[in-house]
Amino acid sequence: MPQVDLSFLPSKLHPVTLQALSRLTSELTTSQPQGLAGLLATSDYATELLTADASLLAHLAKENRLTPRLNLADYTLWCQQALSNENGQLPTDEASLQARLRQFRRAVMLRLLWRDSQFTDQPQQVWQTAAEITALAEVTTEAALAWLEDFYAPAWGKPYPRGTSLTQAESQEVQPLRLVVLGMGKLGAGELNLSSDIDLIFGFESQGETLGGKRSFDNQEYFTRIGQKLIALLDKVTADGFVFRVDMRLRPYGDAGALALSFNALLDYYQQQGRDWERYAMIKARVIAGNKQAGETLLDELRPFVYRKYLDFSAIEALRAMKAMINREVRRKSLENNIKLGLGGIREVEFIAQVFQLIRGGRDTELQERSVRKVLPIISSLGLMPEEASQELLTAYEFLRNLEHALQGLADKQTQTLPEDDESQARIAWRCGFTDWQALYEHLQQTKQQVRQHFDAVIADPDEEQPEPTQIDEALACLWSEQADPALTLEAFQQAGFKQAQASMQVLQTLYSSRAVANMQQIGRERLNQLMPQVLMAVATTQNPDAALERTLWLVEAVLRRTAYLVLLTENPEALKQLVTICAASPWLAEQLAKMPILLDELLSPETLYSPANKSSLQDELRQHLSRIPEEDIEALMEALRYFRHANVLRVAASDLVAQRHLMKVSDYLTYIAEVLLEQVLNQTLRDLTQRYGRPRLSNGELSKGVPADNGFIIVGYGKLGGIELGYGSDLDLVFIHDGHPTLASDGEKNLDSVTWFSRLGQRIIHFLATATPSGQLYEVDMRLRPSGNAGLLVSSLKAFADYQTNQAWTWEHQALVRARVVAGDTLLTEAFNQLRASILSQPRDLKKLREDVITMREKMRANLGSKPGEQELFHVKQDAGGLVDIEFMVQYLVLAYSHKHPELYEHTDNMRILDALAATGVLPQAKVECLQEAYLIYRKTTHHAALEKAGTFLPAEPWVAYRQQVTQLWQELLLND
The missing domain is CATH 1.20.120.330 (Nucleotidyltransferases  domain 2)
Structure with a gap:
């Protein structure tokens, strides 16, 4: 084993690094011992790779792969060599290809971790690392796609535009189409992190069908199948790991949308339904695999959607709203130590750049640049930002991204959160070129403060000037004190308009002397003492200050141990004003806020608080909200759905009470919320069940498409939901109907007969809706209106439902049918249900x-x-x-x-x-x-x-x-x- 001088490392890392070294074989003596020590000190993942294959680093050195720079062409050649055998032949099956792709990725990762450990004093090297990770993503995606096209050609044929004959295809008179793979986010910008996932969108030029195979598919089906196979080749975790985690949720309609769309469908979507956040996302879109020429044409046609020809100052509001949403997520999940999402983090630098791009990119075409680090100097060169500010942001961005690489390289995890243990902190500090963690942390705080100042100057709302306090305000401000004189306190309450001054004074004193307040830590008590005078002044402005004080204190008491909420209210007087207004108006709302203080975030934006969203806006909001949650994290998903419901019901109720919203509009909004949530629950349960059991067979023998609009299943709303008359505490009267084949099974490896498949689907929907999480139930569900009530099947076929309604239903069940309508699910089955409902209701009666x-x-x-x-x-x-x-x-x-x-x-x-x-x-x-x-x-x-x-x-x-x-x-x- 080589003798390694570890004096340059923090002393507590010596035994860790030496222990790692001791597990390797003598083959590593060919590498530089000093460099090897640095590699192992900065990455447990590198230690894991070398422990599994001690010769890997030596092989990289022998093949001259440890050079400072490799470009895309180098990676293309390396990938071809890695995937081919000694005879230059590619694998003959998917399992072998998966293995070689993953082994190639492991070699590249070791090279990059080695390289990063050698340049700890040069933060700008982060861009070379990012470029090489991006090159890895591009060459592996292209190689996997090309292999799949050739491998499945004998069975599936190749896709051609509509109207192409087999003769034209065989003579190559017409070229086959290829999938167009758009890389989004940091992949599109060429700046992937060490452990990034990759955001992709799949498109294809035109509809048509495959030719030359044993079986023909329409192009939609073919490209969906190829896309699914491509994702599996890259994303599936095997014994060799994975190549890249693949995220497809940025595609039109998110998880509910088709996996691959024709260019016409993509253009129609973005032109007619594209949201502001999708404009933001499309700034970085780039063709990374497949038919690049066709992809560039598509991006050219999408450019007017992203960049307006006029100066689009509405982009500031859109990005501000997006940042506010992220900030709420940061507070909700305690992500203050997240260098990407936290205040002054990576995302704020990106927002600063992109607000100029969205506002002016249509006119100043120089701004149509995918890379943030490249666009910052352009912004200053156009006179839109001082050059000093641009340089400060670029320096900050380089530091933050370098720190991000260090965090992810430690264990090959996609994290942006600072470590809490001393050992990891010391290793990260050394990797980033600092003497110790304290030095790095101080530099980080200075950097974040600098970024936040620039962010405030460009995007954040200006602080509103607060009016001078009145004499009554000053008197009330003194009441939250141990030295407050009872007689003066009572007089102050009376002067401020409290009609039950003695009782209100007692309510305040009870909280002040409570055990919960007495047990607060010093910083929490200081925050409470800062907030309470503002609370007293705010409640005094309401028509019923006695009730407003008592109800507001419910929430204050609920958050005594979560003092971040006290700070939120202290630093946002407008939010405190909205809180007091709502509490004065409704004890029910006050209780909801006390039970779920997380809803306080909604008070930060009065313009949305009193303006409930329409259905399309709700769908878009929920889609953005869920896009940040891993698909496999069901618990987080259920909590997110519940938060979405509570937040939007709060908006409706606030609008109802404060803005005097019309009753019919209130019911509309409450119904929209339920419908959007039911659609999402159906989407999620369909996806989960399809992944586990495959797609069910429908009554016509064909496979379900597996998407909500064509899945053979509908959710029928009865009662107030069906009548578009939901109230604040309404439960949901639901009936489930399917169009499954009575005998044929689904197409999964572990299959189910279709009736059982749809029954499981209904059970999972109920589970999503009715399970009690920390935030309660999503909705209480009543299924008693289904055929035969509680004694009947949870999910009925349309035929069985029709038979029951025609021959067995009581009159009250036909009464209920008057208010029945489909609220989510299959389009054709919806039409069939509507026809059945019409025939039942229109029967002549005695x-x-x-x-x-x-x-x-x-x-x-x-x-x-x-x-x-x-x-x-x-x-x-x-x-x-x-x-x-x-x-x-x-x-x-x-x-x-x-x-x-x-x-x-x-x-x-x-x-x-x-x-x-x-x-x-x-x-x-x-x-x-x-x-x-x-x-x-x-x-x-x-x-x-x-x-x-x-x-x-x-x-x-x-x-x-x-x-x-x-x-x-x-x-x-x-x-x-x-």
Whole structure:
């Protein structure tokens, strides 16, 4: 074993490094001992590679692979040699190719780790390392794709444009198409990290079919299959590891979208549905494999989507919103030590550069540059930023990226988080050219502060000037103190408008003297002392300061051990103002915030807090939110879905209470949230089940496509969900229907018959929705409206559902069908369900029998759920006579009674539009319809606000007498009079 001088390393690393050296064979004596020690000191992964194959480093030295620089051509040649045998032949099966690709990657990684360990005093060398990792990604992707095309050509043929004949293909008159592989993110910029994943998008020129194989496929199917095989060759973890982790979530529609899309489909998507964050992502898009010429044409056509011809200052708001979203994620996951996402980190440098690109790139075409380090000097050369600032950012970016390489090279993990143990810290410090961790950490903090200052100057919102405090404010500010005089405290509360000053003073004193406050650490207590005077001044501005104080203190008490939230409110007076406003308006919302303080992040943006998103915006927001979560982390995914729901319900409720949003809009927004979440849950469960069991066979014998729009499965919403009338605490009434083949099995290695497959799908959907996580359930689910109720199958075939509805269903089940609609799933199955629903609802009925059934069911409900005898002074808004359910039953009765004459009656599922249809068809006079609509809206608004105010649904009866009389009179006319 070579004698190695380790005096240049931190002393505590000596035994670690020596122990690693002792496991290697004498073959390493051909390498420089000093360099070897540095390599092992900076990378456990290198030690792992050499322990598995002690000759690997020696072989690299012998082949002259340890030179300072290799370019793309060098890597192309090296890859060809690594994949071929001694006769120059490529592997003949996928397993062998997988092994050689991974072995090649291990050799390259050892070269790069060796190289990095030799240049610890030159941070700029990070760009050579990044370029070589990018070259590795390009050559392995291209080699794997070319091999797959040739390997599967005999079986699948090769893809050609529509209209190409076999003769033209065989004569090479027309060339076959190739997959176009777009590299996104750091791959597109040519700046991959040591342990990056690669973000890809797959495209192909045009539709058509394959020719010359044993079997022909349409081009969509062929390129999807090739794409799946390509991902497996790169991403699959085998005994030899992996080549690159592959992430396809940046493609149109994310996980729900097709794996490969034609150019026309890509262009249509970005032109019609592309979001701001996708403009940001497409800045770095580059063709890295496949048909590069065609890919460049595609990128040229996409350029107007990315770079506007005008000065697009809206990009600042878009990037600011994206950064705010990341900041919330940082706080939520405690990622302050993450050098990429944390304040002053890598992402902020990238945002600074890209805001100029998105604003001015259409006019100043020099800015259309993928690399951040290359675009920063261009920005200053155009006079958009001082040259000094540009240079400071570039220096900071080089340092941060070099530190990122060091973190990832230690164990070949995709991490940007600083280590906490002394040993790792010392090794990282040495790798980055610092004498110790303290020196590196101090330099890092200075760098982050510098980046943050530049970020604030370009992107962050300007600080708002706060008004001078009044005398009352100053008096209130003194109340959170041990020395506060009780008499003066009471007087201050009274002067500030507290109507129950004594009780409010006691509430404040109880918290001040509580054990929870007494047990706070010093820094936490200091933060609380800084916040509480602001709280008192803020609650004094509300109409009901007593309630506002008590409810706001629920949250303060809930976050005493998570003082970052105290800082958030202290440093963001506007957020504190929104919190107090919401707490004053609704005890329910105050409770939700106290249970989930993470929702405080939503208060930072009043423009979104009081402006709920429409459905397409919700879909886009959720897609971005989930794109940062590993697909295999189901727990994190479930938490993310729950946070999304709570955050958006908070926005709706705030809009409802503070901005006086119309009732119908409130229900629309709450329904949109549920629909978007159901779509995502269906996407996730479909993907999981397909990966495990393959795709099921549909009733026509064909395989499901495995995407929500063509999967043979639908989720039908009943009740308030179906009627687009969800409230704040509504559960979801759901029915699952499938189009699976009754006997044929799925196509997975471990397959299931299709009926069982879809049954498992339904079970998993329920699991996603109803499982209690730390954030609670996503939704409470009621499946009792399915055929035969709780005794029936969880998932029914459409045929079985039709048979039940036609031959066995009770009248109340047909009533329920009035408000049923498909909220997610297969397009063709949705059409079939709608036709079935129409045929059931439009059947002629015996009106006398129908009235009897409706009355009987209604009387049962009143007896079980309404007011009891002796409670005449109370009115149950929903269940008592003349209440909400009476109106719903009358509407359902009329739809069932007259739809055979007026198909317009079953076109809609919400009561307001059905009532409009009843008036339009003359089934009910316009005056009576307006009477019912007025009562219905006021009843629903009352139940909404009762939920927010936690008031229950029993109200004093006297104010409702007139409405009840009108509704009861109509009930009498329609159902009781012959």
